[in-house]
Amino acid sequence: MVGIHDLRRPALYALETLAVTACYFAAGRLGLMRQLVVQGAVVTPIWPPTGVALACLLIFGIRALPGITLGVLFVVMSITSLQPAVIGTLAGNTAAPLCAYLLLRRVGFRTDLSRLRDGVALVFLGALASMLISASAGVGLLVLTDKLDAPGFWPVWLAWWVGDAMGVLLVTPVLLLLHTVRRPPSPARWKEATGLALIACGLVPLAAYSTISMLFLVYPLLIWAALRFQLAGSILCALLASTTTTIAATDQTGPFEHLTHIEVMIKLQAFNGSMALTALLLSAVITEQHHTRRSVERACQDLVEVLEHLTAGDAPRTRPPPDIDGPRPQRRER
Secondary structure (H helix, E strand, C coil): CCCHHHHHHHHHHHHHHHHHHHHHHHHHHHHCCCCEEECCEEECCCCHHHHHHHHHHHHHCHHHHHHHHHHHHHHHHHHCCCCHHHHHHHHHHHHHHHHHHHHHHHCCCCCCCCCHHHHHHHHHHHHHHCHHHHHHHHHHHHHHCCCCCHHHHHHHHHHHHHHHHHHHHHHHHHHHHHHHCCCCCCHHHHHHHHHHHHHHHHHHHHHHHCCCCCHHHHHHHHHHHHHHHHHHHHHHHHHHHHHHHHHHHHCCCHHHCCCCHHHHHHHHHHHHHHHHHHHHHHHHHHHHHHHHHHHHHHHHHHHHHHHHHHHCCCCCCCCCCCCCCCCCCCCCCC
């Protein structure tokens, strides 16, 4: 007779797969809302599904792969009809986050992003290196199917690659943060967080839509968020700034007015990339320093306790240090 636990496992796995598929599809539809035209090809400045796929793999493991594949299939089918060329896009968009997951596991990546090496690994292995697969597969199929001329390969490939990488840099840390959070911040910090949010909501749109190039004003805000709230503050601030700037760029308003499509793409992706890199690496450095300070404080506290025991006459029990020259011969008493 089949046990209840044996029946629950397939049901839970099916629900988990459907949840991953739904999240990927929703992120894909969200990413398609803002597009840029480069050399006649439509690309997205930020492709959130890549970040969703990598986060699901880091949280659930390799068992999330079927849900990611189904999500890619549904997103592609919502754009175009099912054709043989779709198989290449399906394979590329599935293989890219899988490669990122395997590379991050190889280097001992931690999902809390509490070390500088974790931020560097996510940037260079998870985003820049692994997303070469999806960009090469997608743009290569466009050239092979005569939907893109060969001279336009590199501009479209660059836009595709940066869009996929930005999805990893902006979306994956947010989802990992939501997964690892255990308790809300203390009430004393809510005032500062509220003030930071209000200033960000006022300053970011001003910088993104002003006809004068004022995007640099976002960086002091990002540094403040990283210093006070580490990853939670910096990555949310970067996500707000990148999303608002992407909307302004696709509408060709503010600092992106009177620019060609290529110039808009270069300016937008340079800003988004620098924002994401600053948020990840700066917050990782600050978090690592905080952990080091706490370790030093605990060591000092332990030392104080030992000194208190010594001054009170209660010497702590310690084992004698081992003799590196070997045991000494015992003296015989006469």
